[in-house]
Amino acid sequence: MHHGDARPASEENGFLSNDKTSPTQPTLWLLAVRDRRDRTAFLQLFDHFGPRLKAMLIRGGLRDGSAEDVVQDVMLTVWHKAAQFDAHRAEASAWIYRIARNRRIDLARRKPPPEPDPLAEPEGSEPDAPQILALGQEASMLRRALEALSPDQAKVLEQAYFEDLPHSRISEMTGLPLGTIKSRIRLGLERLRRDLKDLRQP
């Protein structure tokens, strides 16, 4: 598949034409699955995330075979729930992380985890390219900041996100030098939400 096939319609207005500032490749694949039920893009998502999800699940204590079963469940959920993916609020990796986390909780507790109300977007609103772009830029800064962490610091994060980290150790995450980037992402998402509300209340 040609990369351009998966790009969102919003790219046509020129905001996302620069490769450095377009959404990540996995996000483009997920948009192609969402908008066109593109199976080639779906298999590319599987090639990229399958082995990573499996590694994450093994870190979380699953054995090889069960980890693969859960990867299958997660990818099926990606296929069926793709319509709910919102590129303004998440990258593909974050959205898929959430699905995998929920599946892991569901299996461990034998009951599905609670999910917040879905956000209702105004009918027929156009994709907000600058917002998607800003989110992508902050996310790549977050990735660079991750690379700069010490192995011990990165280990705390991976333990929290992939395994079980006791409550008493969760606060170690707060002290890591990622806070500024996380709060910029948060502010961007909050601003977007306010704009949408204004849109709905003429």
Add this chain to the structure above:
Amino acid sequence: MTEITHHISDHLLDAYVTGNLPHAFSVVVAAHLSLCDACRARAEAAEILGGALLDRVAPSAMSSGAKERLLAALEDTSPPSAPIARSGIFPAPVMQALGGQPPKWRMLGGGIRQQILSADREGSLRLLYIPAGRAVPEHSHGGLELTLVLQGSFSDSEGRFGVGDVETAGDEIDHQPMAGMEGPCICLAATDAPLRFRAMIPRLLQPLFRI
């Protein structure tokens, strides 16, 4: 509706996003996220970090045939049914905990009602109904208590809590929440240890609370 002023702490939000928060507390957090755009944005920012970690993990090869199995499953499975949605004052996570039904209140005396939604060794979750101007018996608890207001308001030594506000009480707090005069207060409360009531009669009531 007034602005939400009492939010989820960083610690609890990180525990929620990473799947390390027990069920009862997760329901309270998810219900608050349904009402609070600020905390929803904080949770989404923390999920972006989860995605970045997933992206950089050393991959573990899938077995051969995994792709064929997935493609076959695409044909065989139908989309899951839509989850239970919000209804009235109850956000989706609360309606899910209620099994899609309206609350079945149990009288506790003094006009106070409750419904226990779940209880396991990690904590219990319940809905409480407190008539206007009425106080819940003074109590302390051995651990953490999270209380989210869904209707009306209550006040205690920590301040006033309106719709969407969450009170996070540790075991150091002895509090006696009192419902506002504007109408009955309905809240969702998660605790990880039995409540201990101070006054004599409320202690007799404690078996009724069953937590």
